[in-house]
Amino acid sequence: MTIGLRGKQATKITAAEAAARVKPGMWLDYGFGLTQPDAFEVALAARRDELHDVKIRHCLTMRARATQECDPNGEHFGWFNWHFSGYDRKQHDAGRCNYIPFNFGEAPDFYRRFIDPVDIVVIKTAPMDSEGYFNFGGGATYVEAILERARLIIVEVNEDTPAVYGEGNRVHVGAVDHIIEGDGQKAPEIGNPEPSEIDRAVAARIVEEIEDGACLQIGIGGMPNAVCTILKDSGIHDLGIHTEMMTDGIVSLYDAGLVTGARKIIDRGCSAFTFAAGSRRQYEAINRNPDFRSYPVDYTNLPHNIAKNDNVVSINNTTQMDLQGQAASESDGHRHISGTGGQLQFVRGAYASKGGKSFLCMSSTFDKRGDRRSRIVLNLTPGNVVTTPRTDVMYVVTEYGMVNLKGRSVAERAKALIGLAHPDFREGLEREARENGLIPRFCYGMA
Numbered sequence: 001m002t003i004g005l006r007g008k009q010a011t012k013i014t015a016a017e018a019a020a021r022v023k024p025g026m027w028l029d030y031g032f033g034l035t036q037p038d039a040f041e042v043a044l045a046a047r048r049d050e051l052h053d054v055k056i057r058h059c060l061t062m063r064a065r066a067t068q069e070c071d072p073n074g075e076h077f078g079w080f081n082w083h084f085s086g087y088d089r090k091q092h093d094a095g096r097c098n099y100i101p102f103n104f105g106e107a108p109d110f111y112r113r114f115i116d117p118v119d120i121v122v123i124k125t126a127p128m129d130s131e132g133y134f135n136f137g138g139g140a141t142y143v144e145a146i147l148e149r150a151r152l153i154i155v156e157v158n159e160d161t162p163a164v165y166g167e168g169n170r171v172h173v174g175a176v177d178h179i180i181e182g183d184g185q186k187a188p189e190i191g192n193p194e195p196s197e198i199d200r201a202v203a204a205r206i207v208e209e210i211e212d213g214a215c216l217q218i219g220i221g222g223m224p225n226a227v228c229t230i231l232k233d234s235g236i237h238d239l240g241i242h243t244e245m246m247t248d249g250i251v252s253l254y255d256a257g258l259v260t261g262a263r264k265i266i267d268r269g270c271s272a273f274t275f276a277a278g279s280r281r282q283y284e285a286i287n288r289n290p291d292f293r294s295y296p297v298d299y300t301n302l303p304h305n306i307a308k309n310d311n312v313v314s315i316n317n318t319t320q321m322d323l324q325g326q327a328a329s330e331s332d333g334h335r336h337i338s339g340t341g342g343q344l345q346f347v348r349g350a351y352a353s354k355g356g357k358s359f360l361c362m363s364s365t366f367d368k369r370g371d372r373r374s375r376i377v378l379n380l381t382p383g384n385v386v387t388t389p390r391t392d393v394m395y396v397v398t399e400y401g402m403v404n405l406k407g408r409s410v411a412e413r414a415k416a417l418i419g420l421a422h423p424d425f426r427e428g429l430e431r432e433a434r435e436n437g438l439i440p441r442f443c444y445g446m447a
């Protein structure tokens with residue numbers, strides 16, 4: 001599917017001319033991750049003193065934003081963000097941006113049904129191809145839906161932006177208003193730290209549950225990606241990929257020949273994703289490679305579509321879990337960390353898939369500046385947001401073990417989760433669970 005031709009006459013203009021189209025009070029949208037423009041941003045920041053109340057919507061910032069750096073008190077530009085990267089988290093800590101909650105897979109529908117038309121959308125794309133298309137497949141997400149709702153469409157073209165096969169991930173020149181040249185920067189990369197011993201211990205437990213032909217979703221963060229490291233030496237083969245984020249870990253499995261997609265029901269033989277974020281090797285792997293296809297996020301993330309493949313295995317990270325099994329994965333009390341993203345939808349999609357399994361993983365403790373806390377707690381930190389409700393959580397994994405909460409009573413959940421906590425915290429958790437009636441006094445088998 002592509003954006004229908006609107007018979008526009010796209011004109012080439014400079015970044016400064018494009019930025020001159022912005023007026024106070026306008027809503028701008030930059031799409032997601034790799035589609036965020038750079039040359040336009042710098043030109044817009046240069047107009048700071050002429051502008052106020054310009055609102056910019058975006059997601060998962062991958063490199064510093066000129067309009068945030070030039071406007072520390074947010075007097076000119078307001079930022080609205082669907083999911084935080086480390087950079088976004090710092091902006092939010094400093095009071096410079098807003099978080100907008102979403103289940104990621106619903107984002108295209110939000111733009112089509114609930115969000116007012118966008119005044120200007122500016123997205124970074126690969127250069128126009130021989131058929132007249134600009135490809136934004138490294139950040140397909142909900143960009144097509146924004147383009148449908150935008151009053152003015154500007155593409156910032158950049159040689160280094162990957163072009164990806166798939167659907168709903170390109171726009172024809174006939175639908176574009178203006179084309180600006182990018183600043184020639186390389187596509188932004190995100191690091192991939194070596195897995196820790198704990199990451200490896202957790203990953204090893206999950207890998208035991210993965211069978212030949214499983215269809216994987218690997219979430220954001222270090223621990224889910226450690227699973228790929230362990231999988232490489234596991235002897236498992238014919239893996240399929242239907243995921244939200246293309247990760248370096250997945251590409252390393254592809255490079256090792258473990259990913260064939262041969263047993264997938266949809267996109268057989270191909271890896272499906274909605275956005276890419278990682279290393280140069282990752283961007284090279286997905287660039288014009290028919291083994292990889294990107295799609296809008298409602299295709300990758302809506303549970304009924306995830307469930308079209310059999311044996312879906314969804315692996316995501318969480319930051320805190322209470323003894324009922326509620327997973328808080330995106331905040332530390334009222335401090336917002338990341339977002340709901342695709343976690344809940346993949347947990348649900350995996351459950352609905354024939355033979356599917358979902359895993360929420362975490363280290364048993366969180367250590368910041370010498371203050372070591374259990375991630376498994378009686379009560380979530382006040383203000384913490386539940387990302388995945390207890391009714392949806394299936395497997396929970398720490399370095400101390402793995403439990404499946406489906407079908408378990410509250411007392412059984414509490415007992416099982418205490419068993420996954422660090423030994424130093426187990427006694428206190430058990431006492432709290434009993435004092436608060438999670439483990440009833442006279443409950444059979446719970447002595």
Ligand SMILES: CC(=O)SCCNC(=O)CCNC(=O)[C@H](O)C(C)(C)COP(=O)(O)OP(=O)(O)OC[C@H]1O[C@@H](n2cnc3c(N)ncnc32)[C@H](O)[C@@H]1OP(=O)(O)O
Nearest residue numbers: 219220221222244245316317319329332338341342343366
């Ligand atoms: C992407 C897909 O394919 S779809 C589904 C995946 N999406 C999700 O699961 C959404 C929610 N999950 C997430 O956002 C991530 O997996 C996270 C945040 C849970 C973990 O990601 P990581 O990159 O491994 O997290 P990391 O350990 O660097 O911590 C991120 C921040 O949270 C803070 N944090 C983590 N755990 C805790 C905790 N228990 N208490 C307080 N703060 C915490 C860290 O200190 C850090 O903040 P800082 O940058 O100010 O130091």
Ligand SMILES: CCCC(=O)O
Nearest residue numbers: 083104220341342343
């Ligand atoms: C919205 C992108 C990342 C995630 O799902 O966690």
